[in-house]
Amino acid sequence: MSTYFDLPRPRVLAHRGLATEAPENTLLAFERAAAVGAAYIETDVHVSADGVAVVAHDPSLRRVAGRDAAVSELSMAELRRVDLGAGQGFASLEEALGAFPDLRFNIDVKVAGAVGPAVTALERTGAAGRALLTSFSDRRRRRLGRLVPQAVTSAGRTGVISTRLASSIHWRAVVSLARRGAAALQVPERVGSVRLVTAGFVRAVQRAGAEVHVWTVNDPADMTRLLDLGVDGLVTDRADLAVPLIAARS
Numbered sequence: 001m002s003t004y005f006d007l008p009r010p011r012v013l014a015h016r017g018l019a020t021e022a023p024e025n026t027l028l029a030f031e032r033a034a035a036v037g038a039a040y041i042e043t044d045v046h047v048s049a050d051g052v053a054v055v056a057h058d059p060s061l062r063r064v065a066g067r068d069a070a071v072s073e074l075s076m077a078e079l080r081r082v083d084l085g086a087g088q089g090f091a092s093l094e095e096a097l098g099a100f101p102d103l104r105f106n107i108d109v110k111v112a113g114a115v116g117p118a119v120t121a122l123e124r125t126g127a128a129g130r131a132l133l134t135s136f137s138d139r140r141r142r143r144l145g146r147l148v149p150q151a152v153t154s155a156g157r158t159g160v161i162s163t164r165l166a167s168s169i170h171w172r173a174v175v176s177l178a179r180r181g182a183a184a185l186q187v188p189e190r191v192g193s194v195r196l197v198t199a200g201f202v203r204a205v206q207r208a209g210a211e212v213h214v215w216t217v218n219d220p221a222d223m224t225r226l227l228d229l230g231v232d233g234l235v236t237d238r239a240d241l242a243v244p245l246i247a248a249r250s
Contacts, residue, residue, distance in 0.1 A: 002152050003129050004104050005183070005211070007039055011233035012242045013106050014038040015216050016057060019237065023064065025055050026088035027099055034103060037247075038239040042106040042215075045093050045114045052076040053093035053117035059110070072113070094121040097131075106132045106154075106186075106235075112140060119147045134186060141182070154213070155182035184211040186235065189226065202230045220245055 017029025018036060030041050044057040054071055061067040061074075065082050071090075074082075079090035097105060105127065109118050122128045128150035135141045138155065145153045185205055189197045202212050214226050215235035223234055223245055236242045 001129055002150060004132050004152050007104070009211070009232050010227055010246055011040055011211075011213070012038050012239050012246060013040040013042040013213060013215075013233055013235040014239040015042045015235050015237045016044070017041060018239050020240065022086055023084040023088045025057055025091075026084055026086075027091050027096060028086055028088050030096060030100055030103070033239045034100060036240045037243040038103075040104045040106060040233075041096075041100070042108070042235050043096070044108045044110055045118050046071040046110050047114040047117050048076045048079055048092075049073055050075045051117055053114055053121045054079055055091045055093055055096050057110070072111075092121065093118055094124055097121060097125040097127040101125075101127075104130045104132070106134065109133065109135045109140060109144060112137075115140065115143060115147070119144070122148055122151070132184065152183035154184040154186045182210060184213055184232070186213040186215060186233075189214055189217075189222075197226065197229065197231065199229050206230070206232070217242075224249075 014033035016024035017026065018033040019029045022028040022032050025043055033041060043055055045053045046056045046059060048054050049072060054076065056071050058064065059070055061069045061071065061082060064084055071079065076092055082089050107118065109115055122131060128148045131151045132154055133141065133144040133148060133151050134154040135144065141153050187196045189195065197214055205212050211232035213233035213235055214231050217223050217226060217234045217236050218238045220241055223242055226234065227249065234242050
């Protein structure tokens with residue numbers, strides 16, 4: 001049974017942890033997020049050469065470590081030895097879930113090959129009930145939902161687009177169908193010139209029984225404006241700003 005949504009709203013989802021003074025998506029970044037009061041970690045998963053779910057956003061090491069290698073080309077042992085700064089290397093999903101048993105994890109499974117290893121990590125740690133699983137691919141997201149029924153999921157790209165279109169005509173049944181069992185829609189405020197997050201969109205999704213989480217919101221003025229629209233969660237690089245802002249509003 002999922003406990004992911006048991007905590008009060010609005011939610012602060014620490015985007016790749018709190019990386020202001022720690023490398024993103026590392027155990028240190030997650031520790032820093034927890035220290036400022038974030039109860040939710042937003043993170044990403046790829047797969048190592050030896051089939052382990054790896055906490056990493058990019059498929060390549062180029063941006064985070066300056067190396068021309070892919071995550072999928074290195075074993076988990078090799079990835080742990082990669083210098084990401086501040087004494088941190090790559091962590092496995094199992095390590096992250098085990099290290100922070102009181103945190104909820106929002107896990108974006110980046111590639112199809114990471115599905116099985118991510119499921120294994122959730123099973124080994126007993127963390128499925130405090131996980132939200134998502135993917136750019138709705139097909140992959142639905143597969144994750146079938147494999148890990150104790151977890152909740154958020155809609156992929158197709159679900160978000162169809163829900164946005166449905167919300168414009170305020171048709172609850174269509175919105176429910178569009179999100180296809182997703183418990184949340186996690187979206188940017190805008191895509192190009194198109195505004196996704198409007199008061200009508202938020203109301204329609206909530207009436208359909210799901211939450212709206214907006215990414216990536218780092219400016220306090222933007223946080224306040226979106227919270228005034230009624231969004232349920234902020235995915236942010238600045239959990240250190242969002243947590244006290246929400247506490248003050250309460």
